[in-house]
Amino acid sequence: MAPASLDVQSRAAAVQVRGLHRTFSTAAGEKHVLSNVSLDVPAGGIVALIGASGCGKSTLLREICGLNTPEAGAVLIGDSPVTGIDPRCAVAFQEPRLLPWRTIAENIALGLPSGVDKETGKARVAELISLVGLVEAANLRPRQISGGMAQRASLARALARNPAVLLLDEPFGALDALTRLRMQDLLLDIHAAEPTTIVMVTHDVEEALYLADDIALLAPAPNSHGAHVASLTTVPGSRPRSRTDAVLAHLRQEMLEGLGVSRHH
Amino acid sequence: MTAPTRERVTNKAADDDPNESPTVAPVSSKPARRRLNKRPWVIAGIGLIVPAVLLALWHWSTAVTGYFPIYQLPPPASVWDAGIDLIQRGELWTHVAISTQRVLIGFLVGATLGLAVGAIVGLSNLSSSLLSPMIGALRAVPSLAWIPLLLIWLKIGEDSKVTLIAIGAFFPVYTTVSAALRHVDPHLSEVGRAFGLRGFTLFRTIQLPAVIPSVISGLRLAMAQSWLFLVAAELAGASMGLGFLLTDSQNNGRVDRVLLAIVLLALLGVLTDIVIGFVEKRLLRKWS
Numbered sequence: 001m002a003p004a005s006l007d008v009q010s011r012a013a014a015v016q017v018r019g020l021h022r023t024f025s026t027a028a029g030e031k032h033v034l035s036n037v038s039l040d041v042p043a044g045g046i047v048a049l050i051g052a053s054g055c056g057k058s059t060l061l062r063e064i065c066g067l068n069t070p071e072a073g074a075v076l077i078g079d080s081p082v083t084g085i086d087p088r089c090a091v092a093f094q095e096p097r098l099l100p101w102r103t104i105a106e107n108i109a110l111g112l113p114s115g116v117d118k119e120t121g122k123a124r125v126a127e128l129i130s131l132v133g134l135v136e137a138a139n140l141r142p143r144q145i146s147g148g149m150a151q152r153a154s155l156a157r158a159l160a161r162n163p164a165v166l167l168l169d170e171p172f173g174a175l176d177a178l179t180r181l182r183m184q185d186l187l188l189d190i191h192a193a194e195p196t197t198i199v200m201v202t203h204d205v206e207e208a209l210y211l212a213d214d215i216a217l218l219a220p221a222p223n224s225h226g227a228h229v230a231s232l233t234t235v236p237g238s239r240p241r242s243r244t245d246a247v248l249a250h251l252r253q254e255m256l257e258g259l260g261v262s263r264h265h
Numbered sequence: 266m267t268a269p270t271r272e273r274v275t276n277k278a279a280d281d282d283p284n285e286s287p288t289v290a291p292v293s294s295k296p297a298r299r300r301l302n303k304r305p306w307v308i309a310g311i312g313l314i315v316p317a318v319l320l321a322l323w324h325w326s327t328a329v330t331g332y333f334p335i336y337q338l339p340p341p342a343s344v345w346d347a348g349i350d351l352i353q354r355g356e357l358w359t360h361v362a363i364s365t366q367r368v369l370i371g372f373l374v375g376a377t378l379g380l381a382v383g384a385i386v387g388l389s390n391l392s393s394s395l396l397s398p399m400i401g402a403l404r405a406v407p408s409l410a411w412i413p414l415l416l417i418w419l420k421i422g423e424d425s426k427v428t429l430i431a432i433g434a435f436f437p438v439y440t441t442v443s444a445a446l447r448h449v450d451p452h453l454s455e456v457g458r459a460f461g462l463r464g465f466t467l468f469r470t471i472q473l474p475a476v477i478p479s480v481i482s483g484l485r486l487a488m489a490q491s492w493l494f495l496v497a498a499e500l501a502g503a504s505m506g507l508g509f510l511l512t513d514s515q516n517n518g519r520v521d522r523v524l525l526a527i528v529l530l531a532l533l534g535v536l537t538d539i540v541i542g543f544v545e546k547r548l549l550r551k552w553s
Contacts, residue, residue, distance in 0.1 A: 067459060087461055097456045101474050101552040110470070111460055161460070 012044040012197045013078040013088060013164035015064060020073035021226070022059055033059050035226025037073070039216055041165075046191065046198040048208035051218030052259060056227040057201040058094075060218070061167050064199060065089035077165055087113060090163035094170040096150035098142035104153050105129060105138040111160030128156040131190060148179040152186070159194065168200035172207070184210055188239055205255045209235055209248050217258050231258060339521045344528065347521040361529060364495055364506040367423070368537070371430025372491040376484055378431070379438025383483075386439075387446025387476075388468065397443070404436050408494055412501045426498035433494030434487040441483030445476035477552040481545045488541055492534045507533075 022034040033056040041047045049057045062068040064075050066086040075082040077089070090111060098107045105125055112121045129138050132152040137145050145153070151171060158166055171187075172180040184207060191198060202208050208215045212235055219230035233255070236247055320341060326332045328340035335343070351357035382400070386393045411429055419425035449472050457471040499508020507526045514522035 065459065067455070085458060085461065091459045093452070093456070095452065097452050099453060099456075099471065099474070101477075110456075114461055157460075 011162070011164050012195050014043040014045075014076075015039070015041040015165055015197055015199065016076040017060070017064065018074045018076070020060070020063060020075065021071045022056070022063060022068065023071055023226075032224060032226035034063070034070075035221045035224040035228050037218075037228050039229055039232075041197055041199055041214075043197055044195045045213045046200070046211055048212035048215045049199065049201045049218060050203065050205060050208050050215060050255065050259065051227065053203065055218050055220070057218055058169050061091070061169050061199060061201050064165065065091055065167050067091075087161070088164040089167055090158035090161040090165075091167045091169065092151075092154045092158040092171045094173055096142070096147075096154040098150055098153055098157075100142050103139050103141060104134055104145065104149075107142065107153055108156045108160055111157035113161055124160060124162075128159055131159070131193065132156045132186065148175055148183065151175060151183065155187070155190070159190065162194075163196055165197045165199065168198065170201050170203065173203065180204075180207070185240075187211065205252050205259070206243070208255070209252055210241055210243060211239075215255065217255070219258070336518070336520060339524070343521045344524045347519070347525050351522070351525070359505055360507050360510050360526075361533070364499065364508070365533065367426050367430060367498070367506065368488075368491045368495050368533075371427045371494070372434045372488055374427065375431035375434025375491070376438045376487050379435040379483070379487065380442055380480070382435075383439040383442030384446065384468075387443035388472070393443075393447075400439065404440070408433060408497055412497065416502065421502040426495070426503070429498045430491050430494045433490040437486035437490055438480070438483040441479045441486070442476060445479030446472055449475045474552050477548055481541070481548060485538065485541050485545070488537050489534065492530060492537075496530065 017037055017039040020034050020037040022032075024031045024033055037056075037060060039047070039060075049060060051057050059068065063070050064077075064082065066075075066082045066084050066089070069084075077086060082089075098104070099110065102110070108128055109121060109125050112124065116124070129135055132155060134149060134152055134156070137149055137153075142150055142153070151174075155168075155171065158168075168187075172183045175183060187198075188211065200208075200211070215233045215235060216229045217231045217233070218227045220226070221228035221230075233251065235241075235251070237245065241248065323338075324341050327335070327338055328342060348357060351360075382396070386396050386400070408429070411432060412425075415425040415428055419428060453471050453475060454467070457467045462470055495506070496508045496511070499506040500512055503509040507530055510526045511523055514520075514526065
């Protein structure tokens, strides 16, 4: 299906993270979170960020869209640096975070870029609703739909920006296993239909192998307390990949070891 | 891509299936309430049982058995007659109208200020540190303590009474609005910011709708406070109004008129509460 009926061709842009540092002040003193993080994501590519819990994956994501500002280093989208919340990015958070007083359609409309005229916006929202399969839920409130549907609404809201960069923070983490698999396929369908650059945080190695072109492993940097990109792995083969591929199974084992999960003999 | 095929799923366990049709199960736990809501007259009728029983007891203990002497507790019929008498003299309407007017003006002024100041304090940390200790101290002053000052400054007139009522209406709205804004889900505010909303647009789109239920309960409290402060203001010095009717009747030993004034205050309080409840219902349907 070709949802490009509307004149909103995606404008996927490359993301470059250059020497990013980030520290949080806590009661116990300064806490280094990111230490000299550099990462390249080509336009239209999908990169998965994996790493142990609390290692700074979400922080990196927030730096890319400008919700946080780095102490040092820079993020470039296309050729221009990110300063403040960037309209070229759209985020889907770990929780759907829908506004409870708005219908699903109105929630998705929140993501529309500012300055879109009413008719175009309406058509775009309708297109996205059918893209994520929520036609029958369009006029329901968030409390009336299931978790998986809410997550799809959150994804549609992010897509409403027609973003150059789509940032996903463990978007399927809270879903049951079956729904997660379906959502992964939906994401690939959407990426095929409306190509955009995707940076996604996940703690699920299999999900990363199934979806991403490259997988960046965030781990504590040597001689520092913050995390850096410890390894960048290009996933072999092209999508759609088989979930039971032997090469991928081997890679999965390597990744898990990188995350500190030892091999079972 | 292929659009997800839809099939009807009735099992709640299959809830997260992206192919499901939406399970339209709005607030399924309250079928009983909904059934009653369809017959509001039944509910109103049930609510009238206790007042009717009390009225009968009142009548029985005064007019029938004479357990209470008339100078302590006159029978309901005497109170009714006192009301008819005041209506015929053309006084009752004046008392009710001026009291209602004072309450409404004071409530509007106080609630509007409460909303504005509550929003400023709730949204900005700086103004909260700056203002909330002072406002907290002013709130701690008992309402009656303002009366001498207001009488000296504004004299015994409409201004002093309306000001006192506005003070009474201000604090409940201020407190609920500032506290509610402070506790707006930061996740939702962040969504707003992430999608480019700032300043007043962020307030209008995310924060204000999120606190509407609190604003309404604040308004409800403020309306009750307004009637309370009205009586305080009118007891302190007035030539008309229900508070005046109370003191005047006390001085003349007219217990029937005292009771009449009390019943009227109760009815007016309930009436304004019903009006706010009606507004609340409409707003909550839209905003929650």
